[in-house]
Each structure stands twice: as structure tokens, then as C-alpha cells.
Amino acid sequence: PEKRGVIDTWLDKHRSIYTAAIRHAFVVSIRDGSVDLSSFRTWLGQDYLFVRGFVPFVANVLIRAGKESGETSDMEVVLGGLASLNDEIEWFKSEGSKWGVDFSTVVPQKANQDYRRFMEALMSSEVKFSVMMTAFWAIEAVYQESFAHCLEVGNKTPAELTGACNRWGNDGFKEYCSSVKKIAERCLENASGEALAEAEDALVRVLEHEVAFWEMSRGGQ
Numbered sequence: 248p249e250k251r252g253v254i255d256t257w258l259d260k261h262r263s264i265y266t267a268a269i270r271h272a273f274v275v276s277i278r279d280g281s282v283d284l285s286s287f288r289t290w291l292g293q294d295y296l297f298v299r300g301f302v303p304f305v306a307n308v309l310i311r312a313g314k315e316s317g318e319t320s321d322m323e324v325v326l327g328g329l330a331s332l333n334d335e336i337e338w339f340k341s342e343g344s345k346w347g348v349d350f351s352t353v354v355p356q357k358a359n360q361d362y363r364r365f366m367e368a369l370m371s372s373e374v375k376f377s378v379m380m381t382a383f384w385a386i387e388a389v390y391q392e393s394f395a396h397c398l399e400v401g402n403k404t405p406a407e408l409t410g411a412c413n414r415w416g417n418d419g420f421k422e423y424c425s426s427v428k429k430i431a432e433r434c435l436e437n438a439s440g441e442a443l444a445e446a447e448d449a450l451v452r453v454l455e456h457e458v459a460f461w462e463m464s465r466g467g468q
């Protein structure tokens with residue numbers, strides 16, 4: 248176990264929204280096998296659009312890591328994340344054809360638009376790097392925690408969905424999230440009180456956006 252930092256303190260403080268984000272009914276339904284496939288298709292189409300907006304955000308994190316990070320390895324961690332997004336877009340395309348989801352006709356729903364607008368705001372040079380890094384970690388960690396749950400012992404995850412679960416639930420992605428968390432924690436150790444308050448707020452807002460994002464799958468359209 249790693250040493251507890253300020254992020255763990257915040258997760259304890261905001262435990263109910265954190266649990267809502269990593270154990271949403273949609274994720275639990277994948278794990279117990281009761282998932283409605285139209286919900287999965289909705290999620291797939293919306294998440295493809297999300298990822299297309301996430302790429303420029305991560306590219307921005309990369310640029311700022313190169314300039315503002317204390318250690319040279321930080322940039323490499325973020326670069327690894329950006330590289331896996333390249334694979335991820337290809338994976339989405341092949342899943343799209345597997346499930347008959349035509350991404351060119353998918354319309355971003357409100358929760359998706361709101362989340363993308365939030366990420367755009369985080370790209371402003373006015374936002375401190377420690378705040379951006381905290382949000383970046385939270386965005387990745389929610390998917391890691393959620394999909395890893397679908398692969399834990401006793402799961403009844405449908406075989407055709409294990410590909411999606413492995414994408415974010417694998418040990419490599421877990422390691423990557425833990426590296427991102429360490430960078431965020433190190434930035435926060437040197438942050439002002441103001442930056443800490445902003446980072447905590449950004450963390451909570453990511454969790455709220457993630458809950459709203461999962462909620463879209465309920466519509467199943």
C-alpha cells in the first residue's frame with residue numbers, strides 16, 4: 248500500500264459520490280450479467296465521443312507536464328496514456344461495428360457535452376497544473392475502479408463485454424493510474440491553500456460528471 252496523501256483524504260470525505268461513480272447501477276449490471284445491451288450500446292457511442300474530447304485534454308496535460316512537472320518521467324507517464332488512447336479509438340471503432348453502433352450518427356447527450364465543456368475549462372492556462380493533474384487522475388481512476396469491479400472474482404460479466412472491462416480493468420491500467428496519482432500527489436504537496444481547494448473541487452466535479460455520464464446509459468438509445 249502506498250502512503251496516504253491528500254487525495255485519499257478527499258476520497259474519504261466525499262465517499263458517497265466516489266462510490267456512486269465507481270459502483271453505478273450500469274457497472275454493477277455488467278458485473279452481474281443483467282446489463283441491458285441497448286444501455287451498453289448507448290454508453291459505447293457516447294464514450295467514443297467523450298474520448299475524442301479527452302484526447303486534446305490529455306495532450307494539454309502532456310504539454311504542461313513537459314513544462315511544469317518536477318520529474319522527467321512525468322511526461323513519459325502522460326505520453327503512455329496518450330498512446331493508449333490511440334489504441335482505444337481503434338478499439339471503439341471495432342466495437343462500434345461489432346454492436347452496430349454508427350458513431351457518425353451518434354449525437355452527444357447533455358451529460359457528455361457538460362463533461363467535455365468541463366475538460367475544456369480545465370485546459371485554460373489559468374488552471375493550476377496540480378488541479379489539472381488531480382482531475383486527470385480522477386477521470387482515469389473512475390474507469391479503472393469501475394471496470395476492474397466487473398472482472399473481480401464471482402463476476403457474471405457477459406463474455407462479449409469482457410473486452411471492454413479488460414480495457415480499463417487490466418493491471419497495466421491500474422499501474423498507470425497509480426503513477427498518475429503519484430504525480431498529482433507530488434504537485435499537491437507543494438500547492439497553495441487556494442490550489443488545494445480548487446483541486447478538491449475539481450475532483451468532486453469529475454465524480455459528479457462521471458455519475459451523470461453513467462446515467463445516460465439508462466436511456467438506452
Ligand code: HMH
Nearest residue numbers: 294297298386387390460
Ligand atoms: C466518461 N470517463 C469517461 N470515459 C472514459 N473513457 C474515461 C473516463 C477514461 O478513463
